[in-house]
Structure formats: structure tokens, C-alpha cells
């Protein structure tokens with residue numbers, strides 16, 4: 176599938192010299208993360224070591240990966256950059272736009288029909304610019320990447336927050352917005368703040384019901400949704416080596432939920448086995464030769480406190496299966512305490528649906544471990560009481576699982592196999608329910624469980640667990656069932672109990688696939704024509720944003736003061752809106768419709784300061800835009816948590832919001848805002864959040880002398896004439912200040928490329 180051996184070899188050739196130089200520069204031993212980072216610097220080594228958490232560094236990633244929902248915007252931007260071909264190997268994966276309804280075959284056929292225009296666009300842009308194209312049905316981006324492109328010691332960026340999954344194969348793989356991907360594909364460096372390093376030492380070993388997922392569910396409980404911000408998590412220790420490669424992928428995958436820049440494991444036997452098992456023996460052999468470079472120095476792991484900013488130790492032998500939720504992925508509850516938590520919190524006990532799959536948990540191992548429970552159910556006279564769905568991660572996994580009778584086992588207990596795609600994980604789910612607003616519970620092996628994410632119903636309590644736990648709970652139909660200890664009554668009224676799940680890391684007969692779904696680009700794409708219908712409601716060519724006017728921003732209106740969690744799902748909802756991901760104006764109609772207005776506790780209801788009437792957020796903002804008045808969005812902690820979707824930054828930019836002022840930002844979202852020429856600022860004193868009133872006029876000063884490490888000032892003119900003024904901080908460096916001035920990073924690239 177065209178993994179690029181010469182690119183991997185070039186990376187490996189560079190590593191030795193870079194690592195020794197970095198050891199000299201820092202004067203100490205290196206973690207694996209640092210070895211990869213220093214080997215991927217855009218320029219030569221600096222004269223002084225980087226400060227973690229402070230220094231901005233230019234990197235040269237080896238690859239770019241894009242999924243269909245974000246690729247549209249990334250490629251629309253790339254088309255403006257004026258290049259003939261992408262500068263680094265890149266791929267597009269069609270996985271987000273397939274609606275799960277009745278089952279794989281019918282759902283895929285209907286997606287091909289409904290999304291034809293978008294798929295054709297992505298296929299032809301890929302073909303023109305030398306980008307590998309994975310067709311709808313080929314699988315979920317991160318599984319396909321793990322199976323085909325990830326390699327130990329590499330660096331990749333991807334336009335999806337779960338790009339981090341590739342850390343399971345020892346890669347520094349980082350989720351970014353499309354504008355970042357566009358830079359790298361255009362041959363420019365990619366900038367990241369040198370991360371802090373968190374070491375996670377795993378001792379003991381997983382057994383029985385506990386699986387890789389439980390490691391990250393536990394870590395999420397310890398670090399919370401903000402705890403990984405600005406950091407890379409490096410897993411090590413005897414417990415790490417025994418986890419399968421896809422299990423390592425699961426752990427790294429959900430690092431996105433704690434805000435981590437990425438997570439990774441050192442190269443080991445399990446990775447070597449996986450490379451060989453997925454037809455990449457050459458890469459395993461190349462990696463074996465430079466094994467020492469593909470792990471932290473041994474001294475680091477014997478004395479981790481000296482090398483990491485924080486160290487967490489988890490004894491896998493003592494780890495229980497966990498269930499996290501509802502509404503946030505960091506509410507971690509061990510299974511032994513879960514039934515009590517359900518009753519105490521009055522969460523609906525009846526389990527309506529169990530869903531296994533998603534990029535986090537859809538490997539062959541995941542499916543076999545779950546199928547072992549389904550098989551037991553069959554033998555013990557049980558069927559799935561709850562609705563039960565299964566999404567294989569890739570066509571290769573699906574084809575092999577079908578061959579090995581695994582899918583058949585699921586179907587026999589009532590399971591429905593969905594297309595190899597994101598499906599319900601991203602709200603692409605035609606849920607079959609008699610009441611779409613009812614308070615109810617579902618459990619998934621996915622990663623996110625924010626309100627409304629899966630089915631649009633704010634009353635759906637979504638819990639996240641391992642596929643094994645999901646399968647057992649679905650069979651029982653109850654959220655209070657603990658498969659480790661509890662009995663179920665079978666079709667003859669006899670009490671039966673599950674034995675521990677068992678699985679296979681990789682198929683005994685090897686993986687097999689007929690058509691993996693890959694389409695290579697044309698050698699010379701010059702002749703390929705890209706047509707975007709000007710009347711399309713799904714695709715719209717971009718107009719450049721206008722440059723900064725050169726003055727402070729005065730008399731802006733408050734658009735919304737958002738209260739509490741405001742994730743990218745709140746700012747730019749997915750599900751039904753995914754269809755507009757290539758049409759900025761149309762998708763802007765979902766801007767912030769999920770955010771809670773602090774003044775009336777309602778969603779999508781804000782005061783139009785021109786009329787005094789309440790309207791939907793996008794409507795009110797369009798009214799301001801019409802008369803040329805800018806506005807400000809105010810938010811709480813970790814604003815923009817979750818996805819990499821840059822629509823959450825482009826929509827406010829497009830509709831005329833001038834600044835986002837919050838207590839703190841999630842990393843990818845903050846960068847996305849900067850890239851689009853938006854002002855992203857934080858309260859120097861978070862308590863100033865309470866000074867913002869509904870009818871405020873807001874001015875931001877200090878912009879004419881906008882400089883690194885220099886705060887700006889916000890002045891509020893309240894309705895009664897009173898004035899409040901306070902300091903706000905920003906993290907713009909000189910280059911990012913240029914983006915702001917030019918009206919967006921792309922305006923600068925275009926000038927450089929086209930002249």
C-alpha cells in the first residue's frame with residue numbers, strides 16, 4: 176500500500192547523529208519522545224536545549240493523514256497554496272460520513288450515493304496532488320494508519336485528534352487542524368511548543384477481564400480532561416512490553432481525551448510482531464537494526480523522576496476494568512463500584528444499546544475477545560438483551576473476522592455489524608428508538624461521551640468501557656451488571672456466569688483482504704481537473720479572510736458568554752452537520768449552538784444587542800456581521816476541548832467574531848484560532864470572567880504594539896455606563912502575530928508560493 180520505505184530509511188539514517196547531538200546539547204540521557212522530536216527538527220539543533228512547555232519549535236513530520244470530514248477544509252486550503260504535489264507522503268480516509276442505520280452493506284451504499292459529490296472531490300484532489308486515497312468502507316483512519324503507515328520512530332500529523340493512535344507503533348503522531356496539515360503538505364515546517372513529558376510506568380500484567388482500554392480509562396481518571404495538556408505521555412515498564420501493539424494503540428488513542436499532545440510506547444517485540452503480521456517485515460528489520468534509538472535510554476526508565484515532569488505508576492495486576500462517564504470521559508469508576516454509582520446518581524439502569532468499535536477499539540484482538548463472550552452467551556443460552564452493534568476498524572480486520580467466523584458469532588446473539596467507519600461514534604447514527612428524547616443509557620467502546628455526541632439526545636447517558644465489558648453488559652441489558660461477579664438467567668431460567676474473555680492479538684491464519692479500498696494517485700496529476708459546483712451546498716471554495724485593520728478593536732458586542740464545558744462538539748456540532756464540512760458558510764449555521772449561555776442557562780439563545788431580542792447564536796452573529804460590528808465569545812476552562820476540527824475556529828472567523836476570551840484553551844483549538852487569524856486570549860485573572868455582563872461593549876487594546884509575552888487589555892463598558900478593565904494574556908509568538916496581522920496563516924503562504 177505504498178508505505179514509503181525510503182522515507183523511513185532516511186528518518187532512521189538521521190536518528191543516530193541527531194540523538195548523540197541532542198544528548199550533548201541537553202547534557203543528559205534522553206526519553207524516546209525526545210529522540211523522535213530531536214530527529215525531526217526542521218533545522219539543525221539549536222545552540223541551547225529547548226525549554227519544555229515554552230519553546231516553540233519547527234518540526235519536519237514524515238507524513239500527513241486526513242479524514243474526510245476535516246480533509247475537505249484542509250484540501251480547500253491546500254488548493255490555495257499553489258503547489259503541484261504534496262511535499263510529504265499524505266493520505267485521505269473516508270470514514271466519518273457513513274451513517275449507521277441498518278447494517279454495513281446498505282449503509283455504505285447509501286453513503287456512496289448521498290456523499291458522492293464530496294467523495295468525488297476528495298478523490299480528484301488526492302489524485303491531482305499525489306495523495307493516497309482510501310475509499311469509503313476501507314476503514315477508520317487510525318486503524319488503517321496503524322495497519323499500513325505508522326512506524327516506530329516516525330513523526331506524523333493528522334487532521335483528527337485521534338491521530339495519536341499511532342503511538343501504539345512508537346510514533347509521535349499528533350492531531351492538528353487542516354491549516355497545519357496544509358503547511359506540511361506545502362513543504363513548510365510545522366510548529367509545536369516543545370512538550371512537557373509525563374512518564375507512565377506500567378508494572379504487573381493485564382489479565383482476565385482487564386484490558387488495554389482500562390489502562391487509559393484509569394489514566395483519564397487520574398489526569399482528567401485537562402491533565403495531559405501540553406504534554407506527551409511516554410509509557411514504559413515491564414507491564415508495557417506485554418501489551419499487544421493494537422492494545423498500545425488503544426491506550427495512546429484515548430490520550431486525546433486528557434488533552435495530551437500525544438502518547439507513545441518504545442519499540443518492542445509486540446510492535447515487531449505486528450509489523451510482520453501486517454506485511455511489513457522490511458520495516459521490522461530496519462527498526463530492529465536501530466533498536467536503541469527506538470526506546471528511551473535505559474537510565475531514563477530506571478530513574479524516571481529525573482527525566483519526566485511527572486511520573487505516574489500503575490500496577491496492571493491490580494487494575495480493575497473501568498467504566499467512564501456519563502458526559503465526560505474522565506469520570507472513571509472501577510467496575511466493582513459501578514452498580515452502586517448508577518443507583519446513587521440515578522443513572523438509567525436499563526441499558527438500551529451496547530456499541531463496540533471506533534478507532535479506539537476495533538482491532539482483531541478487540542473483536543476476538545468480545546466474540547469469545549458472544550460465543551459463551553450462545554453456549555449458555557443467552558442473547559443480547561440490549562441492541563448491540565459492532566464496527567470493525569478496517570476492511571482488512573472485517574474480512575479476516577468474517578473469514579474466522581467472528582462476525583457470525585456476533586450476529587447469532589443479535590449483533591448488527593456496521594460499516595467499517597466512525598458511525599455512531601461521531602453521531603452518524605440513525606438510532607432506532609421510540610422516543611429520541613428519553614433519559615436512557617448506552618455503553619460504548621469509543622472514547623468520547625460528551626452530551627449529544629452519539630445520537631443528539633442530551634438525555635442519553637453514554638458510558639465508555641472496553642469492548643469486552645460493553646459486550647457483556649449489552650448481553651445483560653443492565654448497567655448494574657458486573658460480569659466478573661454476577662449471574663444472568665438464561666433461556667431455561669438457569670443462572671449462568673461468564674468466564675473471562677479470551678482473544679488473539681493477531682489471526683492465526685494471518686490477515687486477509689480482497690480489496691482493502693486503496694486508490695493510488697496519478698503519477699502526474701497536472702491534467703486532473705477539480706470541479707466545485709458554485710451552487711453546491713456541500714462544497715464551497717474559500718475566499719481569503721481579510722487582514723487586520725491595524726487598530727485596536729473597539730466597541731465589540733458580546734456574542735455569548737459560554738458556561739461550563741464548551742467542547743468542539745458544542746462549538747461546531749458533528750452528526751447531521753458533518754455534511755457541510757466542505758462549505759464554510761453553510762456549516763457556520765451551527766456555530767456555538769451547543770454552548771450554554773451563562774445568562775439564561777439555555778443553549779442557542781443569546782441576546783441580540785441591536786434589537787434586545789433573543790435569537791440563535793449564528794443568527795445573532797449574522798445580524799452583527801451584516802452591519803459590520805465585531806463581537807467576542809467568552810468561555811470557561813479548556814475551551815475547545817475534543818476534536819481537531821478547525822471549523823470551530825473558522826466559523827466564528829467567517830461570521831465576524833473578533834476574539835475568543837476564555838479561562839483556558841485546549842491546545843489544538845487554540846492553534847486553529849491563531850492559524851485563522853483570530854484573536855485567542857485568556858483572562859489573566861480567571862475571576863474576571865464574572866465581570867462580563869450580557870450587554871457589555873468590549874474593547875481590546877494593545878494590538879498596535881502586539882508582541883510576544885506582552886499582555887493585552889480588555890475594557891468592558893457595562894450598560895449602566897460603569898467601566899471594568901483588566902489584563903488578558905496570549906501565547907502568540909512573533910510568527911503567529913504575523914498570522915494575526917495578515918488575517919490568517921494561509922494569506923502568508925499564498926503570498927510566498929504564488930508571489
Ligand code: MIC
Nearest residue numbers: 244245335336337818819820
Ligand atoms: C471526533 O472524534 O470528534 C472527530 C470527528 O474524529 C474529530 C474530527 C472532526 O471533527 O472531524 C477529531 O477528533 O478530531
Ligand code: SF4
Nearest residue numbers: 337533534597600601
Ligand atoms: Fe472516528 Fe470516533 Fe475515532 Fe473520531 S473518535 S476518528 S469519530 S471513530
